[in-house]
Amino acid sequence: MKKETLALHAGYTKDEQKTMAVPIYMSTAYAFDSAEHAANLFALKELGNIYTRIGNPTTDVFEKRFAALEGGEAALATASGMAAITYSVLNLCEAGDNIVAANQLYGGTVTLFTHTLKRLGIEARMFDVHKPEQLEDLLDEKTKLIFFESITNPSIDVPDFEAIVAIANKYGIITIVDNTVATPMLCSPLELGVDVVVHSTSKYTTGQGLALGGIIVEGRSAKEKLLDKSRYPHFNEPDASYHGLIYNETPFPPFILRARLSLLRDMGAAPSPFNSWLFIQGLEHLSLRIKQHSQSALAIAKWLASHPKVKKVNYPLLEGDKNYKNAKKYLKGGASGLLSFEVDSFEEAKKIADSVKIFSRVVNIGDSKSIITHPASTTHQQLSAEELELAGVSEGLIRLSIGLEAVEDLIADLEQAMS
Known part of the structure; x- marks a missing residue:
C-alpha cells in the first residue's frame, strides 16, 4: 500500500465496538487471566499488555503505523524526541565506546x-555530512554507531546517504538517522540502507504543537549487523536482567526489543496514551500537510534569495544550493517546511525576529502555524563559536518553520519585518 493509505489504516484492527477511530486506552496496568498467563507474558511466550511503561494498546497502533510508514520492522514510541535519540544510542553503547555524529x-x-554522554564515558566524534570520507579516520573497533539527520536543523543540509551508508556497511556499524524534518513522506532512510530511524513526533507528526513524543524505528538491515558478537556483544549474550534472554535469538526485531525491555522498562520515558492518540490523528493528514509546507517554503526561499538584506538562503530545492543534487536524489515530493537565511x-537577526506579526517567536518546528527562531541566541546558545561554525549556524542566521498560512501573507510579514 502507498504511504497515504498506510497513514490511515496500518496497525489497527477494529475492536469489538467497531470504532472507526483508534480508542484511547488510558490505563496504567492490565489484568492477567491467571498466574500462568502473567508468567507467559513476562517470558515472551505470549504477547499482550503488562504495564503502560512497557506498552499500551493505543501506543501499539501508533508504533505499528509509524513502522509501516518508514518501511521498518518494528517501532518504539517514547516520551520525547530526545528520549528516542538517547535510547537509540544507549541501546548500542556503554562506557568506553564512541559514536560518530x-x-x-x-x-x-x-x-x-558532546556533554551528557561524555559524562557516561561515551565519546562523540564529529564529521561533516558533505565530507563523508572523514568517517574512515574516525571509526575504530569501539565505534557503535554513525548518527546524522536526513535534513539537518537548522543548517538545512541533505547528506550523501549512499556514501555514508557504504562506509558504515564496510565496517559493520549501525547507522541512525533523525528523519524528523523530512518525515516518512519525503524521505525513506531505511530504503536507502540506513539501519535505524528516530523522530521527534512533537514536530510534523502531530503538526499542531500539541504533544511531546518520539519514536525509534528498526530497519530490516539492523539485525545482521547486531549479530557481530565483538562489536555488539550485549545482543548476543544472555541478559541477566531479563532471565537470560538473548535478543538476537528471539523471533522479534532485536534493536526495538532490547530498547523496550531494557531501556524503556528501566528508565521509563514512556509516552502518554493520549499523546499517542494525537500522533495517530496527525499521521492521517501528514501527507497533505507536508506537501503544503514544502510548496510554501520553496516559494518563500525564492523570495528571500532575491532580497537585498539576505546574504544567503538555505533550502535544498533552490537551484544552486549546495544540497540541491542530494535533495533531488534522496527527497521525494518536497524538502519540508524548514529553511534558514x-x-x-x-542584532539585525534579532530585530527581524522581533518585528514579525504572523510568525511566532518559538523554538519548535513543524507546526501548522509559522515560526521564526534565532538559533544563535536560543536553540544553539549553548554551543561555542567553533561549534556554531561547524553546525553551520552563524550569528545572523534565522530559521523559519513555514506553516499552513497563505504564502502571500507570510511573505508580506517578512517584508515588513525586514524593511
Whole structure:
C-alpha cells in the first residue's frame, strides 16, 4: 500500500465496538487471566499488555503505523524526541565506546552527544555530512554507531546517504538517522540502507504543537549487523536482567526489543496514551500537510534569495544550493517546511525576529502555524563559536518553520519585518 493509505489504516484492527477511530486506552496496568498467563507474558511466550511503561494498546497502533510508514520492522514510541535519540544510542553503547555524529545536528542533540554522554564515558566524534570520507579516520573497533539527520536543523543540509551508508556497511556499524524534518513522506532512510530511524513526533507528526513524543524505528538491515558478537556483544549474550534472554535469538526485531525491555522498562520515558492518540490523528493528514509546507517554503526561499538584506538562503530545492543534487536524489515530493537565511549581524537577526506579526517567536518546528527562531541566541546558545561554525549556524542566521498560512501573507510579514 502507498504511504497515504498506510497513514490511515496500518496497525489497527477494529475492536469489538467497531470504532472507526483508534480508542484511547488510558490505563496504567492490565489484568492477567491467571498466574500462568502473567508468567507467559513476562517470558515472551505470549504477547499482550503488562504495564503502560512497557506498552499500551493505543501506543501499539501508533508504533505499528509509524513502522509501516518508514518501511521498518518494528517501532518504539517514547516520551520525547530526545528520549528516542538517547535510547537509540544507549541501546548500542556503554562506557568506553564512541559514536560518530554529524556536525550539522539540532543543538540539543549536539549537547547530548558532546556533554551528557561524555559524562557516561561515551565519546562523540564529529564529521561533516558533505565530507563523508572523514568517517574512515574516525571509526575504530569501539565505534557503535554513525548518527546524522536526513535534513539537518537548522543548517538545512541533505547528506550523501549512499556514501555514508557504504562506509558504515564496510565496517559493520549501525547507522541512525533523525528523519524528523523530512518525515516518512519525503524521505525513506531505511530504503536507502540506513539501519535505524528516530523522530521527534512533537514536530510534523502531530503538526499542531500539541504533544511531546518520539519514536525509534528498526530497519530490516539492523539485525545482521547486531549479530557481530565483538562489536555488539550485549545482543548476543544472555541478559541477566531479563532471565537470560538473548535478543538476537528471539523471533522479534532485536534493536526495538532490547530498547523496550531494557531501556524503556528501566528508565521509563514512556509516552502518554493520549499523546499517542494525537500522533495517530496527525499521521492521517501528514501527507497533505507536508506537501503544503514544502510548496510554501520553496516559494518563500525564492523570495528571500532575491532580497537585498539576505546574504544567503538555505533550502535544498533552490537551484544552486549546495544540497540541491542530494535533495533531488534522496527527497521525494518536497524538502519540508524548514529553511534558514542569513543577514549581516546578530542584532539585525534579532530585530527581524522581533518585528514579525504572523510568525511566532518559538523554538519548535513543524507546526501548522509559522515560526521564526534565532538559533544563535536560543536553540544553539549553548554551543561555542567553533561549534556554531561547524553546525553551520552563524550569528545572523534565522530559521523559519513555514506553516499552513497563505504564502502571500507570510511573505508580506517578512517584508515588513525586514524593511
